[in-house]
Every structure is written in structure tokens, then in C-alpha cells.
Amino acid sequence: MLTTFAIAALIFAHAAFATAQPMKGLEALKGKTVPDFQLQSIDGKVQKFSQFRGKVVLLNFWSPY
Numbered sequence: 001m002l003t004t005f006a007i008a009a010l011i012f013a014h015a016a017f018a019t020a021q022p023m024k025g026l027e028a029l030k031g032k033t034v035p036d037f038q039l040q041s042i043d044g045k046v047q048k049f050s051q052f053r054g055k056v057v058l059l060n061f062w063s064p065y
Helices: 002-020
Strands: 038-040 046-048
Touching: none
Parallel strands: none
Antiparallel strands: 038 046
């Protein structure tokens, strides 16, 4: 039990310190407009990025490779 707690605390501390440092190069992108692109959703509808303007959008790109 104590070992599990210690590992969880280490993982939490690592995540906290990793996110506390700003990523280099992001300042240059601040205030820039994201290029418009479109993707097909699971149900076959085409979604354009521009239709979400003014809203918070989380993009999660991943690959099984």
C-alpha cells in the first residue's frame, strides 16, 4: 500500500513539474489563427475547424504505430 502511494506521488509530482514549465516556441504562436481544415467524423459528417471559432477545442491526434 505504501509503495503504491509512493509511486502515485512520484507520478503526480512529475506531471506537475512537467506542466509547470512552458513549452518553448509557443509564445511565437500566441495570437495566430489556426489554418482551417476539415475531418470526417465517425458518422460520416464533414466537420470544419472554422465552425468552432470562438470555442475551446481539444484536438487529440494519435496513431497506433
